[in-house]
Amino acid sequence: MAARQSCQCGEGRHRQNTQESKPVEAINFSQILxxxxxxxxxxxxxxxxxxxxxxxxxxxxxxxxxxxxxxxxxxxxxxxxxxxxxxxxxxxxxxxxxxxxxxxxxxxxVLGLTYSGLLDDDNQIVPKVDILIFILSLIFLNGNRISEEELKTKLERWEMLARIENICFKNPWKFITEDLVWAQYVEYRQIPNSDPVRYEFLWGPRAHAETTKMKMLEHMAKLNSEDPRAYPELYEEALTEERGAVRVPEGQKK
Missing domain, CATH: 1.10.10.1200 (MAGE homology domain, winged helix WH1 motif)
Incomplete structure (x- = not known):
């Protein structure tokens, strides 16, 4: 995948909420688990x-x-x-x-994800699937990329919810940075021009092949019993992708 430059050392831009927009932070991921x-x-x-x-x-x-x-x-x-x-x-x-x-x-x-090659351990199937959907959703919400530091913070909350549900998942970070990267569901790369060196996550080629932003948005909206149009900025981006005219965000053009 060609490196895409962005402002502020390549760090993904956060989506801005408007008066008409429902804040994307309102999407309730905990209901998945x-x-x-x-x-x-x-x-x-x-x-x-x-x-x-x-x-x-x-x-x-x-x-x-x-x-x-x-x-x-x-x-x-x-x-x-x-x-x-x-x-x-x-x-x-x-x-x-x-x-x-x-x-x-x-x-x-519904999402299109096959999970093939990831579910060899019966005892870990639920958290593995949950983490995959969780990360792909976060990347989309965060402007199609999320920094390593921010993902670690989000993962701490996921682990807290998992403990509440009596789920033990050893080393989820290893699963993300090795298994999901190997399966090409996520891309784990250095942020362009970052000094000191920092890393970020993007959708990998397999995620793009198996699902779409619209499917992901519809799934996230369903968790909140909402219509996808309740998140107009995300909906517009997902709809643009579906029409085959994906726009390159400013600062990410070659």
Whole structure:
């Protein structure tokens, strides 16, 4: 990827709020983590569901009931709708009926992210997916880049929320700077012309290939029960990208 210059030693510009704009800081990321973990006993469904998703296979209600176990079979149908909402918010995957009787379901990629190659550890699937969506969202909100220092600060809050939900994720920074970079979901690079040397994160080529700014904005707005147009500056940028006329921000032109 060609280096893109920006003012203030290449540091990404923060988006300015107008009177008509809803502050982007209002987007509630914590609901992603909390939503997926509403029911501790069905966490075991996530690895099974994601394996089906990655293989592009459908899933049956009987398979889900078998996975949650005999002790929880009676309760699961009653919370299934809530479970589907949690999966949509947490993973960007919709669970939709594929037959009129509701026995078979298809897994629809709302965000488009495949997560392929990242989910080999069943115990870490939830936090890995959450961190990926979290970081891609932050980069978009922050002017398509975020400094290493600012991301570390945001990650501290994520870790605090994870501890509240009794999630143990060892060394999330290593996962970000090694695994997500290797998978090309994020680019980790030196800020051009920075002295002393500083680093920043951008969307990687795989993120651009699998999702779009509009999909990400729609997902973030859904977390707040908002319309994407409630964030007009972000919406305009996402819409411009969808029309195939991506504008290069001032200061980032070659």
């Amino acid at each position: 909390q939503g997926v973990l509403l029911h501790d006993k069905i966490r075991k469904l996530m690895p099974f569901l994601l394996r089906k998703y990655q293989k592009k296979e459908q899933i049956t209600m009987e398979e889900m009931l078998h996975t949650v176990g005999r002790d929880y079979r009676g309760e699961f149908p009653a919370i299934f709708r809530e479970f589907c909402e949690s999966v949509s918010l947490g993973f960007g995957i919709d669970i939709r009926k594929s037959d009129p009787f509701g026995y078979r379901y298809k897994l629809v990629p």
